[in-house]
Structures are given as structure tokens and as C-alpha cells.
Amino acid sequence: MTRRFKATPYLFLLPAVALIGVFVVYPILAVFYYSFTDYDIVRPPVWVGLDNFRRLLGDGTFWLALTHSFVYLLVTPTIIALSICLAIVVNRKLRGIHIFRALYFVPAVSGSIAIGLSWRWLFDRNGFINGILQSLGVIDTPIQWLAEPGLVLPIAMLLTIWAGIGYYSVIFLAGLQNIPEELYDAARIDGASDLQKHWHVSLPGLRPQIVFVAVISSLAALKVFDEIYVLTSRSGGILDSGVTMVFYLWKQAFTLQHAGYAAAIAIVLLGITLAFSIVNVRLLERQEGDR
């Protein structure tokens, strides 16, 4: 149908391909190269072979960051479960329901730095959380929430979950509204309770959305940075207790000027992301096969 136009399709594609080439494809190739070099951004890179990767194996902070990033993935199932619950709650024709739906969406548009700062102060030594707990008599002395090595990561995860629920529940809500009403009617005739109806009708019906949210939110969890940056005031937390893969990459590359070493971290991150994506694609294919 388009024999007449030889150059046109390429002209349409040119700006996008050029931009993605310069800002995505080239950097990936370059980061591979840097990962085999000793590079401080100022002086030219020096080839060192596998030295960076060997150093990574013995780097305790790297393993800690890797562990933290995997622990962070726990936000994904939590977000999915809570967002589905919220979607079920808001999926009814109530007066003012639109206002509630909009309210739940507020954290998703407010920006990670703004909400990170507000949480940073909620959990401050002199913050609201301590004030409430003290006045209720739960604790006697204020807790140093964000200076407690075991608490930084859980608080950051809680923040991610809190900010994500409203956003993801919109996706599930759209999915719920696509489920034919007859399925629920049939379930009711079979004597299913409300809970059973959602378990046997809503959950299977939401499968495409669950896979989508699982992919999106787990990739986001692997890349978490802003929350950690703000909650720990750029430090990564006491004893690196909040350091994630991307935070460690950032610290090595842009505060310590170890660009070569950071590139090696980036390659590991890429490997993990690829592995994840392959698993996800498999899941998607299985889903297509079910239909």
C-alpha cells in the first residue's frame, strides 16, 4: 500500500530513533565499556578487565544493596493486594465517590521529593508519629525512626506502598469495570458470598492488570532512589541501612567519582532487570495461552 513512499517512513522515525540512539543505546554500550575500566570521569578510562566485577564480589555494601533491593520487591505483592481491595471498595456507585478516587490519587502526582520530605518529618525524632505514640503512652522516649538501621528500609517501603496504592487501584478499577456483570450474577445464584464472588470472579478477571502492575511496580522497586535519598538526607542511612542498588550506583558514580566501578553495578542491575523481564514475558505468554 505504500510503494510510492520510499524515504517517508524513515523520516517519520528519524527524530525518535536518533534521540533513543544517543540517550539510550549509546549509553548502554558505553556503560558496558566503562565497567571494564578504571574511570573517574575526569581522566580517560583505563582498561582493567574484570577487576571491577571481582571487587564487587568482595564488597559488603554491594551485597547489602542487592539484598535491600530484593527486600524492596516485597512492596509489589503488598501494593497489588491493597490496590485490589481499594479498587473493589471504590467500584460502587456512591455519592461523592469521584472525590474519594481523586483524593487517593494525590500522592501519585505530588512528586517523590515532596512526599518524601513530608514523611521525613512525620518520622523525625520530634515528628508527629513520636508525638502521637508518646501521648498515647505507647512509648516513653521518642524513637529515632530514621536513625535506626532496621527501620529505614521498612519506612521507605511503607512510603512506596502508601504512594502507590491510589495509582495502581485506578488500573484495577478499570479492570473490574470490564468484568461482565453476568459473572457476578451467576456467582450470586450459585450462593457465593461477597468474598467468594471477588475471589472467584474478580481475581481471575483482573489477571491482565495484576501482571501489568506486577511488572511495573517490581521494576520501580528495583530502581528505588528518591525515597531513600530524602528520608536519609542523602546519606543512605546509618551503616548503609537504606542503600539500594540505584542508590549505591549513584553514590559510587556521582559522589565518589568511581564511574568505572559504578558502571559494573549498572551492568549487574541490567542483568537483574533482564532476568525479571524474561520471567514477566513468560507470565504474559502463559496468560495469552489461557485465552
Add this chain to the structure above:
Amino acid sequence: MSDGGPAGKAVGAVGAVASAAVLEPVAGLTGARLRRRRRRRELASNAGWYVVLTVFAAITVFPFLWMLLTSLKGPADPIASVPPQLIPGHPTLANYQRVLDSLPILKFFQNSIVVSTAVTGLNVLVSAMAAYPLAKMRFRGREWIFYLLLATLIVPTQLTYIPSFILAVNVFHYYNTLPAVIFPSLASAFNIFLMRQAFRSVPNDLIDAARVDGAGEWRVWWQILLPIVRPSLAAVAIFTFVTSWNDFLWPSLMLHDRTQMTLPVGLAALQGFFSSDFRSIAAGVTMTVIPILLFFIVVQRYFVRGLAGAVKG
């Protein structure tokens, strides 16, 4: 939400259920009474849901509300107290004035507007252009280009920051200027896919008819396709705008002078500048959240529709 909060509603629910049960056996009700009864029963069964909705809304909104209330606190109002003081005793706008005097918030705001508008306009244009041949033309290398773009979706953006940083300093020489934040965000494989999806839903007959009438491909794209997919364009544009507006890590690497910072970068600087002056930080946060919230309220319909549509795409 004006009555006595969750507890009051729960009590109301119990009362309504009880009265509905009492009314049940009464025979010969008039239409109006029937309707009233139905409405009351509806309210009764919904009251529980309103409790759940309100509790959830409170959890969602509270951190923002706390920021707003704190930002209005005067010097005599305690920041840390047991129990925490919610409503400022001596409300003042002085904290806002102090933030505006010490940091160029309005300049941050202006920079954010420039960056997000440029990124949105150009990104949508570039993506919509690339999506047309991928959706509606046959040419050599189409599959190849398509899968290359698909592959870039998987790559975490942070991976590209080291080489992009070096490019910015050594090749493009735009370090510490707004173009450094704009250019790397101009093409997104995700937007290309969403636009491709939208174009595919346009019937081929329409395009062929225009071609028969002598319209070139550029005119087909600009005058026929783009107007038809306007809702998709709007959704993609809003997404791109909000994402760009809130983007932090890359801008924080590129923008160091106060006059060049975008809002998130400036906000992070504010945390360093006012370190433990909670009132000022709260004022800064409130000032940056309000504009994007207003924007969200205006475009909310498209935003939600776009998000819902993205899953099918």
C-alpha cells in the same frame, strides 16, 4: 464529610439498619414512603463503605495536611509537643515569606514549567511521528526498529546516567542548563507504543481515501490521524508532563546553580538549606505541591482514562 467522622457514621449506620428492620412489616406504604425507606436502607448499607473510604482518605491526605498546618505555625506554636499540636495557635504566612526570601522558588517554578512544557510538547510530537509508520506503513526494517525500541523499555534509565553525564559535559556542553534536562527526555519508547496503539485503531480506509485524494503522508498524519487520536494524545501528554515535573535524579545531577534548578531539585536543596527549620520546609513543600495538584484536578478525567487504557495497550 461534615458530620462526626467515622465513629459517628458507624453509629448512624446501626441506627438506620435498626429503623429499616422496624419498618419492614408495615404494610400499605405510599410511594413516597417507599422511596424514602429505600433511600434510608441504601444509606445504611453504604455507611460502612463511607467509613472505609474516609479512613483511607485520611491516611492518604494526612501527610499533606500536616505539612500545610505546620507551614502556617507561628514561632510560638510548638513543632514537637506531646500530644502534637494540629491547628496552629498563631497562624502566619511568615514561613512562606522566609522561603521566598531565601530561595528562588518562583525561578524553580518557572524552570519546571519550561522543562515540562518543552519535554511534553516535543516528546509527544516525536513519539506520534515515530508511531505512524510503525502502525500504518510497510517498509524494510520495520520489525527490526520495532523490537529495538521494545528492548529499550526494559533498560532502567539510571543505567544511562554515567555516559549521559559525560556526554552532557564533554560533547553537548549543556551541563547546568535546562536543555541538559530536556533533551534526554525527548523520546520515550513507551509513548511511541501508546501512540502506535492509538493509530492502529484508525481504519485503513480513512487513510487510503485521503491518499487517493492526493494527500501526502505528512498531511495524512497531521490532518487525519492526529485529530482522531486526540484523547490518546491528551493522556500521553499529561503523563509525560507529570513525570517530567516530578523527575528528580537526572535533574539533580545536571542542575547545580540555584537559578537553573527545577522544583524537585530546589526542594531537595531546601531540605539542606533549612536543615531543621520544619516550618519553612513545610512551607516549601506546600508551595510545590499545590500547583501540580491544581493541574491534576483540571486534567483528572484524561489522566485516569489514560492510565486505565495503558494496560490494554
